[in-house]
Amino acid sequence: MISNVPKSVTYEQGHLIFLDQTKLPNEVVFEEQTSVEQVWHSIKMLKIRGAPAIGVAGAYGLSLGARNLLKKNPQISPENFTRELEKIADYLDSSRPTAVNLKWALKRMLSSLHAHPAKNAKDICNFLEQEAILIHEEDKKLCKKIGENGLPLIKNGMGILTHCNAGALAVSELGTALAPIYLAHDKGIKVKVYSDETRPLLQGSRLTSWELMQAGVDVTLITDNMAAHIMSQGLINMVIVGADRVAANGDVANKIGTHGVAILAKHFGIPFYVACPFSTIDLKTATGKDIEIEERGAEEVCHFGERRTAPEKVKVRNPAFDVTPHALVTGLITEMGLFPNPYAEKIKQLYLK
Amino acid sequence: MISNVPKSVTYEQGHLIFLDQTKLPNEVVFEEQTSVEQVWHSIKMLKIRGAPAIGVAGAYGLSLGARNLLKKNPQISPENFTRELEKIADYLDSSRPTAVNLKWALKRMLSSLHAHPAKNAKDICNFLEQEAILIHEEDKKLCKKIGENGLPLIKNGMGILTHCNAGALAVSELGTALAPIYLAHDKGIKVKVYSDETRPLLQGSRLTSWELMQAGVDVTLITDNMAAHIMSQGLINMVIVGADRVAANGDVANKIGTHGVAILAKHFGIPFYVACPFSTIDLKTATGKDIEIEERGAEEVCHFGERRTAPEKVKVRNPAFDVTPHALVTGLITEMGLFPNPYAEKIKQLYLK
Numbered sequence: 001m002i003s004n005v006p007k008s009v010t011y012e013q014g015h016l017i018f019l020d021q022t023k024l025p026n027e028v029v030f031e032e033q034t035s036v037e038q039v040w041h042s043i044k045m046l047k048i049r050g051a052p053a054i055g056v057a058g059a060y061g062l063s064l065g066a067r068n069l070l071k072k073n074p075q076i077s078p079e080n081f082t083r084e085l086e087k088i089a090d091y092l093d094s095s096r097p098t099a100v101n102l103k104w105a106l107k108r109m110l111s112s113l114h115a116h117p118a119k120n121a122k123d124i125c126n127f128l129e130q131e132a133i134l135i136h137e138e139d140k141k142l143c144k145k146i147g148e149n150g151l152p153l154i155k156n157g158m159g160i161l162t163h164c165n166a167g168a169l170a171v172s173e174l175g176t177a178l179a180p181i182y183l184a185h186d187k188g189i190k191v192k193v194y195s196d197e198t199r200p201l202l203q204g205s206r207l208t209s210w211e212l213m214q215a216g217v218d219v220t221l222i223t224d225n226m227a228a229h230i231m232s233q234g235l236i237n238m239v240i241v242g243a244d245r246v247a248a249n250g251d252v253a254n255k256i257g258t259h260g261v262a263i264l265a266k267h268f269g270i271p272f273y274v275a276c277p278f279s280t281i282d283l284k285t286a287t288g289k290d291i292e293i294e295e296r297g298a299e300e301v302c303h304f305g306e307r308r309t310a311p312e313k314v315k316v317r318n319p320a321f322d323v324t325p326h327a328l329v330t331g332l333i334t335e336m337g338l339f340p341n342p343y344a345e346k347i348k349q350l351y352l353k
Numbered sequence: 354m355i356s357n358v359p360k361s362v363t364y365e366q367g368h369l370i371f372l373d374q375t376k377l378p379n380e381v382v383f384e385e386q387t388s389v390e391q392v393w394h395s396i397k398m399l400k401i402r403g404a405p406a407i408g409v410a411g412a413y414g415l416s417l418g419a420r421n422l423l424k425k426n427p428q429i430s431p432e433n434f435t436r437e438l439e440k441i442a443d444y445l446d447s448s449r450p451t452a453v454n455l456k457w458a459l460k461r462m463l464s465s466l467h468a469h470p471a472k473n474a475k476d477i478c479n480f481l482e483q484e485a486i487l488i489h490e491e492d493k494k495l496c497k498k499i500g501e502n503g504l505p506l507i508k509n510g511m512g513i514l515t516h517c518n519a520g521a522l523a524v525s526e527l528g529t530a531l532a533p534i535y536l537a538h539d540k541g542i543k544v545k546v547y548s549d550e551t552r553p554l555l556q557g558s559r560l561t562s563w564e565l566m567q568a569g570v571d572v573t574l575i576t577d578n579m580a581a582h583i584m585s586q587g588l589i590n591m592v593i594v595g596a597d598r599v600a601a602n603g604d605v606a607n608k609i610g611t612h613g614v615a616i617l618a619k620h621f622g623i624p625f626y627v628a629c630p631f632s633t634i635d636l637k638t639a640t641g642k643d644i645e646i647e648e649r650g651a652e653e654v655c656h657f658g659e660r661r662t663a664p665e666k667v668k669v670r671n672p673a674f675d676v677t678p679h680a681l682v683t684g685l686i687t688e689m690g691l692f693p694n695p696y697a698e699k700i701k702q703l704y705l706k
Binding site for chain 1 (some may be wrong): 378469516553573580582613646662672
């Protein structure tokens with residue numbers, strides 16, 4: 001664990017604590033979660049966000065639910081207990097229905113439970129706690145491995161541009177895109193990170209610049225439209241971003257603006273890397289064209305806080321993601337290795353193994 | 354005059370009226386200017402903005418000052434009157450010291466006055482009013498001519514991307530980049546304009562989308578980082594932007610983000626045009642490298658209204674402009690004609706004439 005990199009979720013001596021990301025960067029509030037309802041609310045209200053972090057949060061939430069239930073009803077039979085836990089899992093899953101990792105983590109918790117010969121409710125409780133901790137630890141290891149696989153790319157004195165937040169706050173620790181940067185920083189390799197603010201929701205300004213500052217990494221915040229100018233000044237040697245989905249042909253869906261950054265990087269001859277867990281690669285999606293782009297509400301573009309900044313009734317486009325064609329990607333950084341372009345055939349083979 | 358295109362400055366029957374741009378798009382407030390101090394304050398507080406508009410405003414401000422002075426002191430000698438007017442011009446010029454057009458307009462008003470054999474103060478008053486109206490009319494004609502020279506580029510059904518505000522609000526009417534669009538709209542040519550919001554100051558969202566809506570032009574607001582995605586969908590057939598300065602070799606300084614848009618346009622094979630008055634071309638500036646880029650305060654990037662959106666003490670870059678290399682510019686649209694790339698030699702010859 002690299003010192004001072006913020007943690008979105010911690011679990012210590014039975015205490016589940018989330019960093020409330022809705023209050024960042026103005027307030028740093030760690031909130032202990034004491035009920036399933038509170039965990040549900042924290043996920044729903046985006047106090048905790050980022051697909052892997054939500055998965056970990058959901059697993060701990062179910063474990064917390066088991067303990068609270070046992071306290072209330074110490075004599076409950078293993079059968080009734082398991083039935084109640086299935087209801088709690090459904091409830092937690094409803095906090096963010098589109099979060100694949102949340103569904104996956106809850107399903108894994110229940111499947112493991114079903115496969116585990118439980119003698120009593122207390123036994124089930126302990127088992128679920130261990131499974132949640134395991135999910136958490138696996139995510140940490142995965143991030144560290146992504147960091148290690150990306151680390152050789154980072155040289156002393158480099159300027160690195162990132163977009164949105166694929167950092168520690170989105171996962172259990174270290175992040176995906178930011179993991180190699182944290183590991184480099186830990187080794188004394190000096191880098192200068194530029195963080196795109198990432199309109200409309202400003203994840204780069206609210207989250208990425210904040211977490212890098214906490215860890216002591218040199219970070220400079222820019223608006224999205226400054227990237228070309230900063231690149232033209234020779235200040236950027238590499239771009240690293242995360243990914244929401246990678247298609248079988250290698251096209252990358254990620255936060256809106258990523259495609260533009262990739263084109264600018266190509267124009268200036270700057271390597272453009274995508275860091276993500278191997279599970280982000282979806283062989284069932286043939287190409288980027290098959291990825292449906294979520295169109296979000298106009299208010300995110302037209303308002304800031306309570307303040308309206310665009311004319312009433314103005315037409316707005318608000319795609320949440322864009323697709324970067326694989327030809328613009330220099331390489332994929334995953335826990336399975338660093339895959340230089342062309343990587344589509346290679347990742348397919350690895351998957352089929 | 355195209356109907357419903359908003360006017361930043363109007364002068365009718367002795368009434369000088371500014372549209373208060375600081376209140377847009379939430380409130381549309383026209384404010385009559387009744388004193389030199391009020392005009393100074395309006396320019397200072399950016400109620401009126403855009404280099405040509407400020408020049409026109411300054412000229413009318415001096416004319417207003419002359420009339421008010423004459424009312425207070427009807428017996429003033431032409432010599433004393435002229436001396437007082439020089440002081441008023443200096444005062445008005447101090448409202449935005451870097452605004453070249455303001456200085457130019459006030460200087461022209463005074464030079465014309467000095468060249469004019471005035472019999473009395475009333476005569477001077479009338480003369481200055483006529484000169485201000487002339488400056489205003491010349492700017493209108495110039496914009497119309499830019500519009501006419503750009504008009505042949507615009508075809509029915511086109512999608513056009515613009516950045517920042519080079520519209521009617523920045524000049525006397527019609528704008529520079531938006532002038533061809535307004536003329537096309539007036540002729541029934543249907544276009545779909547995409548307006549980059551233009552962080553950090555959101556001129557695209559507050560001003561450009563507002564003025565296009567007023568005129569009934571189909572406009573869609575996007576955040577700056579959506580341009581690549583929108584282009585990749587085949588929705589953009591042309592980009593038109595304004596310019597703050599054009600160097601002798603054709604490099605274009607304009608609002609931050611312009612360079613990035615030009616690179617994206619090149620990547621997608623979309624023509625990229627720059628519309629500006631011929632006076633924007635500065636032969637004394639050899640190349641874009643010789644243009645000093647103003648770096649503005651961090652608060653514009655870190656705040657929104659009173660709300661802080663970035664960590665305290667985060668490092669920030671905030672260049673107000675960038676330089677688009679001439680190689681990325683398809684052509685210059687000026688009142689002297691449309692100059693396809695390469696245009697540097699042609700504009701030099703025209704200048705030397």
